[in-house]
Amino acid sequence: MDRAIAVLDEYGLESLTxxxxxxxxxxxxxxxxxxxxxxxxxxxxxxxxxxARGRRPRxxxxxxxxxxxxxxxxxxxxxxYRDGAEVVVTAYSFGLGTVGPAGELREALRDxxxxxxxxxxxxxxxxxxxxxxxxxxxxxLQAASAGAIDWTxxxxxxxxxxxxxxxxxxxxxxxx
Amino acid sequence: MDRAIAVLDEYGLESLTxxxxxxxxxxxxxxxxxxxxxxxxxxxxxxxxxxARGRRPRxxxxxxxxxxxxxxxxxxxxxxYRDGAEVVVTAYSFGLGTVGPAGELREALRDxxxxxxxxxxxxxxxxxxxxxxxxxxxxxLQAASAGAIDWTxxxxxxxxxxxxxxxxxxxxxxxx
DNA sequence: ACCTGAACACCGTTCAAGT
DNA sequence: ACCTGAACACCGTTCAAGT
Numbered sequence: 001m002d003r004a005i006a007v008l009d010e011y012g013l014e015s016l017t018x019x020x021x022x023x024x025x026x027x028x029x030x031x032x033x034x035x036x037x038x039x040x041x042x043x044x045x046x047x048x049x050x051x052a053r054g055r056r057p058r059x060x061x062x063x064x065x066x067x068x069x070x071x072x073x074x075x076x077x078x079x080x081y082r083d084g085a086e087v088v089v090t091a092y093s094f095g096l097g098t099v100g101p102a103g104e105l106r107e108a109l110r111d112x113x114x115x116x117x118x119x120x121x122x123x124x125x126x127x128x129x130x131x132x133x134x135x136x137x138x139x140x141l142q143a144a145s146a147g148a149i150d151w152t153x154x155x156x157x158x159x160x161x162x163x164x165x166x167x168x169x170x171x172x173x174x175x176x
Numbered sequence: 177m178d179r180a181i182a183v184l185d186e187y188g189l190e191s192l193t194x195x196x197x198x199x200x201x202x203x204x205x206x207x208x209x210x211x212x213x214x215x216x217x218x219x220x221x222x223x224x225x226x227x228a229r230g231r232r233p234r235x236x237x238x239x240x241x242x243x244x245x246x247x248x249x250x251x252x253x254x255x256x257y258r259d260g261a262e263v264v265v266t267a268y269s270f271g272l273g274t275v276g277p278a279g280e281l282r283e284a285l286r287d288x289x290x291x292x293x294x295x296x297x298x299x300x301x302x303x304x305x306x307x308x309x310x311x312x313x314x315x316x317l318q319a320a321s322a323g324a325i326d327w328t329x330x331x332x333x334x335x336x337x338x339x340x341x342x343x344x345x346x347x348x349x350x351x352x
Numbered sequence: 353a354c355c356t357g358a359a360c361a362c363c364g365t366t367c368a369a370g371t
Numbered sequence: 372a373c374c375t376g377a378a379c380a381c382c383g384t385t386c387a388a389g390t
Contacts, residue, residue: 018364029367031374039364093315118337121330124312125305125338132304139269154297161294162301168348169341194383206385207355215383356389363382370375 004046005081013083018042040094047091050084051077051100063112064167067105071126071163072156074101075134082142085135092131102127113174122170129166133159180222181257189259194218210279216270223267226260227253227276239288240343243281245303247339248332250277251310258318262313268307278303289350298346309335 007018018039022029036042052160054077060066078085092102105126109119133154141154184192194215198205207338212218230253236242254261268278281302285295309330316329 005190017362019362027373028375029276030376033365034373035343093311095362120343121334121337124309124330124334128302128305128308128312128338132308133300135269136300136304158297158300162304165301165345166296166341168345169343172344193381203354205383206357209384210354253353351388353390356387358386358388360385361383364380366379367377368375369377371373 001045001049004042005013005049008046008083008087009081013086016046029071033042034071043087044091044095046130047086047088048100049115050081050088054079054080058065063108064171067126068160068163070101070104070162071130074130075156077160078134078164079138079141083138085138089131089135108172112170114170115173118170118173122166125166126163129162130159177221180218181225184222184259184263185257185348186259189221189262192219192222218259219268220271221331223264224276226257226264229253231276239284240347242287243284243302244291244336244339244345246277246280246284247306248336251332251335254310255314255317259314261307263276265307265311268303275349290346291349294349296347298342300344302339305338309338312330 004016004021007021007024011020018032019029022032032042036045051074054073056073058066058069060069078088102123106119106123109122114122137153137155137159140149140151143149145151179302180192180197187196194208195205198208208218212221227250230249233251234242234245236245252295258261273295278299282295282299285298290298313331313335314330315325316325319325320328
């Protein structure tokens, strides 16, 4: 797991192959299949580890500030490793909603007193915003640091303004 | 182009390889490189063709209803072909914003009289919502039709409720 | 201009065999 | 239990050579 994340962070997702990881570990590729059934499972484990390493204590009390906090933690966790956003988003799209923060977000919206169906709609909307923004941001950051692009993308400020758009929508529906 | 989309729709993105497309066309793989510099370019062209085939006339007059209309057109276009959402989202993440509907969305928000920076934030938020929802919906639909899953995901109703959340946020900021 | 044939440098995964 | 060695069935891409 440690070596997988190290290879990912140093050489990128396209270089995180079973063969390369095996070489890095000084082992034959086939040896990996005694610890993991296939590559997708390996990548899911990497995604979970990235999220676990990004975990922080909750501070906010209000449900909406807590939702923003979870979104920031998620973004920061993904940005902490090269191609982290892609890895997490792909893992999420496989095991729909299994990955950690979805549950915490859902809980926050529920605590806000929103009706059940809106909790679902709102949670997915926030997750999609975080994922979309962060993949775009990370791609642009990496392209910029490679000199392939001249502009820099919207950072935390733009990120939060996007979140506020849907939180406005949610707040106006509390108790509705 | 026609054969590429046909192969995609019949066998899925993972089967749309240069070698397979070549075989389908009765030609050697190397022959494709006289029409396209690499696979990514081919996939971008496929994405553009999928969007072009989904193009519909604009009906709505109001800027916010027009934005919803563009989002629906985008979703429908992607859902029309197997793995269409993945192909379009990937292409988008490479040539950031070059793909068609982003401009139309941007134009709609601008017509709404929103300040320039909010136009950018809002456009990206809507795009990310459409992409996130549609990839999730299509993945679940395909998993369900393969019998791999029992539930069905949120369709057009949930889709539109998500959009309305951010449109509420945007409307409340018109003239602000 | 467009294509073939052959090669290069890779993939993920399986499986008998070893210790 | 954990690993090796060897193979299977693929990839994207390049390039000299043909028409």
